[in-house]
Amino acid sequence: MSDTVIYFSGCWANYYGPEIGKALVEVMKKNGFQVVVPEQKCCGMPMMANANLKGAGKNFNFIMKSLYGAAYPDHDVITTCPSCNMMLRKEGRKFFDSAEAAWLSEHIFDADEYLLKLHKEGRLNTDFRPVPLKVFYHNPCHLKVQGLTQVPLDLLKLIPGVQVVGSNYYCCGLSGSYGMKKANYDRSIIIAQHVWDEAKKSGAEAVVTECGGCGLRIQSGTGLKIIHPMVLLSQAYGLTDVQQVA
Amino acid sequence: MTGMPSILVVEPSAEQSKHRAAGVMVRRDARVSADTIKKQLKEIRDYTRANHATLVDQLKRSLEQYPGVKLFYAENSEKAASYVRQVAGETNLASINKSNVLVNELRSKLHALGLKTYLRYFTEFNNFDVATFKKSVEEYWSVPGMHARGLVESFEVRRQFSRLSSNEARDYVAILGVNAVSAADGTILFLQHMSNISKDLEQATKIIFVVSVEKVLKDRESALFHTRSMGIFGLESILLDLAPKPEEAYDFDSLPVMSTTNDREVHLIVLDNGRTGLLNDGYGDLFLCIDCRACARQCPIGKHLLVDRGMVYSPKNYVLAFLQGAVPPLDECLHCGRCEVECPVDIDVPTLIWKTQMEYAEKKGRSWKKRLLDDPEILAKLGGLTAPLSNWASNLPVVKWIMELTAGIHHGANLPTFHRRTFRDWFKGGSGE
Secondary structure (H helix, E strand, C coil), X not given: CCEEEEEECHHHHHHHCHHHHHHXXXXXXXXXXXXXXXXXXXXXXXXXXXXXXXXXXXXXXXXXXXXXXXXXXXXXXXXXXXXHHHHHHHHHHHHHCCHHHHHHHCCEEEHHHHHHHHHHCCCCCCCCCCCCEEEEEECCHHHHCCCCCHHHXXXXXXXXXXEEEEEECCCCCCCCCHHXXXXXXXXXXXXXXXXXXXXXXXXXXXXXXXXXXXXXXXXXXXXXXXXXXXXXXXXXXXXXXXXXXX | CCXXXXXXXXXXXXXXXXXXXXXXXXXXXXXXXXXXXXXXXXXXHHHHHHCHHHHHHHHHHHHCCCCCEEEEEECCHHHXXXXXXXXXXXXXXXXECCCHHHHHHHHHHHHHCCCEXXXXXXXHHHHCCHHHHCCCHHHHHCCCCHHHHCCEEEEEEEEEECCCCCXXXXXXXXEEECCEEECCCCCEEEECCCCHHHHHXXXXXXXXXEEEHXXXXXXXXXXXXXHXXXXXXXXXXXXXXXXXXXXXXXXXXXXXXXXXXXXXXXXEEEECCCHHHHCCCCCHHHHHCCCXXXXXXXXXXXXXXXXXXXXXXXXXXXXXXXXXXXXXXXXXXXXXXXXXXXXXXXXXXXXXXXXXXXXXXXXXXCXXXXXXXXXXXXXXXXXXXXXXHHHHHHCCHHHHHXXXXXXXXXXXXXXXXXXXXXXXXXXXXXXXX
16 A cells, blocks of 8 residues: 655755655655655744744645645655644734644644544554663753643553653743744753753663754763654664664 | 531541542542543543533522522623622731732732731641751752652542531631532532641631632532542642741641631632633643643742742642732743653643644744754754854853853853764765765
């Protein structure tokens, strides 16, 4: 059986974490999906955060047209970045709603969420090899606020060998360029400390998180390897060696 | 005293859990889900928002039967403060409670008129063994889910005042933000965690209640439900700024009891202060708020703003204060969206924050640093094209300092690694694998 799924990579998986995008494509192939990557731009959330409503609207509307064109009426859209997901599915509509955006909001899924949905439907390929790894799971705010707190943990449980030795739901303080800005840096480090302390004391060998920004911040404070769940899954399918991924 | 409406003081007990408290609130023998409470609360709040002008009129009429209470409608905090000043007369000493209207909206105006205000709440910390608690503001702020830790509370009317005795009167004025007022009969409701409010009701010669216009509710039942809801949903937020502040404490108990037995004065200020003006401006949901501060507990930057600005902080309070012209736009916001998660009346605070920022930028323009950072793709494309040189360069101390000076990127910030071959290049096969 071959089905099609539309992938919105966003900036992180495209420019900074290409291994995440590659892993997603391979994982979906393992589940009988053909992946389509339509034309796309930045989701617009960084523009919103810098009060550029016009620019954000331009990008959002462009993406909605592109994704709708590729997905409607039969396909779903998946994302690997929690912030892109929240922007495309929820936040953007509050300012730039359209018929396309309304339809898409029901058809956009986080990658973890989509795979767990497949599992519940009995469609997930669970031919996993063990991945012996102690991990700490960090739930990004933009998944938490969409109620996606347990989903990632349930997905990780399906991978033999993966042991979740700790998890948290605090903010890491980075939030895109926010925590990099001089005006916010000190405050954002204080916020991050909680996450760093918990990750370090957990005894984990690596941190699993969906958000590239959270990963960057947690790595800087703990020195631990950061792994996206899709990369971990691709290793479980024998496609990637997480130790080789930067 | 020539007659006044009832004052009900709702207090927690240490008998039942938060969810049990929610159950007790509706029927003593049944557990009711928090969702049921929220539904009823939302109905009460929606009704209040839709009928606020009528309710204030009704309250005025209800209070006419109580000549002991003088009602004053204040359009803004300046007018409210002037009224307080006039009522206080010779007295400059005032006790206030830790409410949004008092601390955020009135306190500075009262000070400007020569009144000295103290938060009686803080003197009550004498009852606590600080050494045992060993909690700083920050530690309290990060207490995760006290309910899950088995904190037990419930909220009931524990005290009722239907007349104010003069036996304990002392020479000071108490200015108390109330949780709700019933328009139907004038009943005034407080939520009290310690004994500061009861003591002010017993001791202050002049008592001025302040109710913000959205807290005038239909009837006593609604006002009580609202107040108890604030207790239940705000239970885990009461510790947020539980830090004794010596400069805000004053020992009112030690003031001499007045020998004269004159009637004590009671006033009720209904404060608008820009609220009704927000209803048709896309900010009408602020009218639904019960001030439980569930949003504050979720806010990662709350404790910083609390310390920095000395306000009763919540993301919603900040939005309101900004719209009232009291604070700058919330540039400190991370846009994590967490302030919406626990709101019992589903106020979309994250969107209200976005909205204030966009409207401010529309009026005042954006800083060039914001313009520089708003499109991550420009930087990413540039960095990718010049990788690995860009990665090497961005880690050079001199480059980090230049970025701090020009783009406002802190020199200590970790930057992501640029890749010459992007995911989409790989996918298209353009650059191969």
